[in-house]
Amino acid sequence: MSQAASLSPSFDELYAQIEALPRGVTGEILEPGVIRTMSRPAKPHRWAAKRILLGLGEKDIGSGGTGWWIEVETEVRFGERLAVPDLSGWRVERVPELPNENPLTVMPDWCCGVLSPGTARDDKRLKLPLYAASGVPWIWLVDPALRLLEIYETMKGRPALAMTLAEDEKAAPPPFDIPLEVGSWWLPAVPPTKPR
Numbered sequence: 001m002s003q004a005a006s007l008s009p010s011f012d013e014l015y016a017q018i019e020a021l022p023r024g025v026t027g028e029i030l031e032p033g034v035i036r037t038m039s040r041p042a043k044p045h046r047w048a049a050k051r052i053l054l055g056l057g058e059k060d061i062g063s064g065g066t067g068w069w070i071e072v073e074t075e076v077r078f079g080e081r082l083a084v085p086d087l088s089g090w091r092v093e094r095v096p097e098l099p100n101e102n103p104l105t106v107m108p109d110w111c112c113g114v115l116s117p118g119t120a121r122d123d124k125r126l127k128l129p130l131y132a133a134s135g136v137p138w139i140w141l142v143d144p145a146l147r148l149l150e151i152y153e154t155m156k157g158r159p160a161l162a163m164t165l166a167e168d169e170k171a172a173p174p175p176f177d178i179p180l181e182v183g184s185w186w187l188p189a190v191p192p193t194k195p196r
Contacts, residue, residue, distance in 0.1 A: 008033040011080045014116075015103075018082070026073070029082040030126040044144035044187045045116045049086050051185045052112060052142065059097055059176050065156045068109075068176070075103035076111075076135040083127055086142075087112040110175055112140040128152065132159040147186045149173070152160055 009017075012154040014035055018027035021037065028036050040047075041058045053072065057063040059072040069090045082103055089110040090098060097107060111131045113123040123141060131139045132154040139159055151173050152159035153156055165171055168183030 001061075011077075014068075015053050015082065015102070017144060026084050027082075028084055029080070030122060030130065032080065041114070041116050045114045047187045048114045048144045048185045050111075052087060052114075052180075055180045055184070056089075056176060058178060061092065069095065069098050071098075071104075072102040076108060078107075078130055081130055083130060083153075085111040085131075086114045088156070107134060108136050109165075110138045110140070112137050112142060115141060115143045115145070127160050133157050140173075141185055142185065144186055147182075149182055149185075 011029065014029050015031070021027050024040055025171065026038050028038075030036055049072070053060070053063075056065075056068070056070055058065040059068045061068065061187075062070065069092065071088050072082050073086060074088055076085065076088060085108070087110075088108040090106060091109045094109065095106055097145075098104070109129075111127075113119075113127055115123055120143070123149055128139060128141065132152070135152050135154065135157070139154070141150045141152070142148075146166075148164060150161060151163040152166075153174070154160070155163040160194075163171070163173055165173065165182045168181070170181055170183075171181060172179050
């Protein structure tokens with residue numbers, strides 16, 4: 001064992017540091033030995049995440065739907081990594097009951113990241129390949145600034161772009177295959193104010 005490897009903190013040591021973070025700060029382990037932190041998201045991010053969750057209500061058991069457990073900002077352990085997808089889902093047919101554990105160690109069937117200016121790079125460069133390499137079948141990246149939904153399917157451990165939806169397109173994207181109004185996910189434009 002090399003000296004560098006023995007000096008690298010373990011997952012449990014890093015997770016203890018994450019648990020000690022101030023309220024409102026989220027920590028993730030997306031690279032070995034490195035904790036990345038982020039504060040609470042801005043309004044366009046929150047709006048999109050809320051609208052996506054509302055749109056998936058008929059599938060979410062927690063909202064009275066059927067077929068899926070859909071969670072908001074749940075810590076998920078991916079081996080020695082820890083990520084907090086904005087939304088994640090587990091098919092009930094595969095996971096009849098979500099375990100009462102934190103972080104969750106049961107691999108999601110779907111992860112959704114809503115991109116923010118401060119996190120978009122990590123979401124694309126680190127989280128997207130992590131989810132695919134870990135076997136998450138479907139990954140959504142939602143960009144409120146571009147008003148764009150990118151849907152990735154995992155193929156041989158790699159993310160493959162399967163579909164994009166922009167602006168106000170309507171479709172039934174996988175894995176849920178129910179009609180969704182993507183246009184409702186974007187924060188309404190503020191009309192310019194008239195000079196007095």
